[in-house]
Amino acid sequence: MKVSKFGGSSVASSKQIKKVLNIINSDDERKIVVVSAPGKRYKDDIKTTDLLIRLYDKVINGLDYTNKLRQIIGRYEEIVSDLNMDDQILIQLKDKLLHLIEFYRHKPERLLDALKSCGEDFNAQIIAQYNNDLGFPTRYLSPKDAGIFVTDEPGNAMILEESYEQINKLKNYKETLVIPGFFGFSHQGDIVTFPRGGSDITGAILARGVKAKLYENFTDVSGIYRANPSVVSQPEVIPEITYREMRELSYAGFGVFHDEALEPLYKDRIPVVIKNTNKPDDKGTFIVSERDISHLTHIISGVSCDKGFTSINIKKYLMNREIGFTRKVLSILEEENISIEHIPSGIDNLSIIMRSNQIRGKENRVLKQIRKHAQVDELTIETNLAILMIVGEGMNNSIGTAATATHALSKNQINLNMINQGSSEISMMFGIDEAYSDLAVQVIYDEYFNKKPLEIV
Numbered sequence: 519m520k521v522s523k524f525g526g527s528s529v530a531s532s533k534q535i536k537k538v539l540n541i542i543n544s545d546d547e548r549k550i551v552v553v554s555a556p557g558k559r560y561k562d563d564i565k566t567t568d569l570l571i572r573l574y575d576k577v578i579n580g581l582d583y584t585n586k587l588r589q590i591i592g593r594y595e596e597i598v599s600d601l602n603m604d605d606q607i608l609i610q611l612k613d614k615l616l617h618l619i620e621f622y623r624h625k626p627e628r629l630l631d632a633l634k635s636c637g638e639d640f641n642a643q644i645i646a647q648y649n650n651d652l653g654f655p656t657r658y659l660s661p662k663d664a665g666i667f668v669t670d671e672p673g674n675a676m677i678l679e680e681s682y683e684q685i686n687k688l689k690n691y692k693e694t695l696v697i698p699g700f701f702g703f704s705h706q707g708d709i710v711t712f713p714r715g716g717s718d719i720t721g722a723i724l725a726r727g728v729k730a731k732l733y734e735n736f737t738d739v740s741g742i743y744r745a746n747p748s749v750v751s752q753p754e755v756i757p758e759i760t761y762r763e764m765r766e767l768s769y770a771g772f773g774v775f776h777d778e779a780l781e782p783l784y785k786d787r788i789p790v791v792i793k794n795t796n797k798p799d800d801k802g803t804f805i806v807s808e809r810d811i812s813h814l815t816h817i818i819s820g821v822s823c824d825k826g827f828t829s830i831n832i833k834k835y836l837m838n839r840e841i842g843f844t845r846k847v848l849s850i851l852e853e854e855n856i857s858i859e860h861i862p863s864g865i866d867n868l869s870i871i872m873r874s875n876q877i878r879g880k881e882n883r884v885l886k887q888i889r890k891h892a893q894v895d896e897l898t899i900e901t902n903l904a905i906l907m908i909v910g911e912g913m914n915n916s917i918g919t920a921a922t923a924t925h926a927l928s929k930n931q932i933n934l935n936m937i938n939q940g941s942s943e944i945s946m947m948f949g950i951d952e953a954y955s956d957l958a959v960q961v962i963y964d965e966y967f968n969k970k971p972l973e974i975v
């Protein structure tokens with residue numbers, strides 16, 4: 519059995535939905551289908567999820583929201599009418615939105631999640647009904663009926679382990695199931711969404727639950743490129759990549775597959791393939807637990823860069839001798855509920871790197887607390903930092919990877935604020951100024967994929 523997830527661009531219009539259904543109906547093993555909300559039909563289009571967030575903003579600010587409501591229903595109206603379906607369903611969708619607005623008006627966090635979930639929920643209902651009308655037995659299943667129970671953290675849900683037992687029973691359905699991505703239900707019965715892009719997570723949860731032989735993730739590109747295609751022109755597609763390589767690359771900005779979607783998959787070693795809805799015969803990229811690195815064509819698999827980091831830099835003479843120093847500093851961040859990403863350090867210095875949105879608005883308080891409790895010699899804060907990540911299983915067995923990268927960056931006047939090599943030795947991380955992030959990816963791509971011969975020891 520395969521679980522197949524179709525992203526927003528794959529279900530953005532009736533034309534795309536027909537392609538999706540051709541793919542599903544051409545393979546009997548595609549029994550569980552996860553769909554996103556209608557995404558962008560063209561470059562400057564607005565995703566339905568973003569329209570729903572705008573609707574929420576209007577409601578919460580007491581503004582007239584009729585136009586926003588019309589715009590959202592308009593997305594589904596276009597699909598329903600192009601598919602020649604009965605437009606009665608549109609009345610139900612509108613009533614559902616109005617009911618949610620009324621019901622949760624005084625519970626903003628609940629309202630936001632409930633409205634956001636409608637994007638995928640409405641699409642799943644329409645797609646299931648249309649395929650069933652075509653004569654392919656198909657059933658819409660809500661995440662509640664599918665057994666997707668999650669933690670009660672609005673916008674940031676995590677699957678509860680006990681869900682998997684109920685999800686496993688989905689194997690018993692005779693029909694093809696269409697399940698909306700992006701949300702689950704708390705034990706109290708509330709809708710709770712995953713982080714943005716979270717339909718990938720729903721697909722992964724279902725794939726693990728039914729122990730699928732393959733999790734297919736259909737999108738608008740023919741696999742994972744070695745670098746973001748909006749930064750590097752026509753990058754190569756990666757044929758095969760391991761979970762841990764993918765985790766590091768998606769952490770640092772490979773938006774094509776959600777980094778949290780790997781977690782449910784890696785324990786049961788369920789392989790993933792990223793494929794193109796518009797070119798389903800292209801091979802795509804396989805994400806697997808292990809790959810043979812004895813005949814590598816490239817030392818590194820890919821390069822990515824993510825912006826929006828902040829670094830707190832601390833210097834203190836004899837820091838290495840002071841027991842509990844790092845703990846003292848980290849507990850200040852913990853008290854402020856700030857999660858941190860990296861802690862590169864030396865004998866007398868320590869940097870703590872976090873996503874800027876974690877510390878925004880709390881900077882002065884945090885610095886004041888560090889000064890007060892840690893008696894440091896120097897304390898600075900750097901914003902607008904980017905993290906450049908060079909990743910590849912081949913790095914472990916090769917020499918000179920770091921030298922090649924640093925040489926390429928320095929030749930292009932890109933200053934390195936920080937270098938960190940993970941103990942896994944499959945990645946190297948550089949802290950650079952945000953302004954250089956695109957250039958850094960381009961020069962690393964050129965260095966490794968446009969000319970560099972292999973040197974394996």
Ligand SMILES: Nc1ncnc2c1ncn2[C@@H]1O[C@H](COP(=O)(O)OP(=O)(O)O)[C@@H](O)[C@H]1O
Pocket residue numbers: 524525526527528554557715736737738739741742743744745746747748771772773774775
């Ligand atoms: N390294 C990469 N490889 C492939 N696509 C990437 C990469 N980095 C960023 N992307 C972008 O990810 C997009 C697909 O992800 P997403 O927009 O979430 O698709 P979907 O609508 O299918 O969910 C691609 O169109 C591409 O622009």
Ligand SMILES: N[C@@H](CC(=O)OP(=O)(O)O)C(=O)O
Pocket residue numbers: 524525526527554555557565567568637699700713714715716717718
């Ligand atoms: N629709 C949600 C969830 C999602 O996964 O969408 P997409 O498949 O378009 O990335 C979002 O926009 O965040």
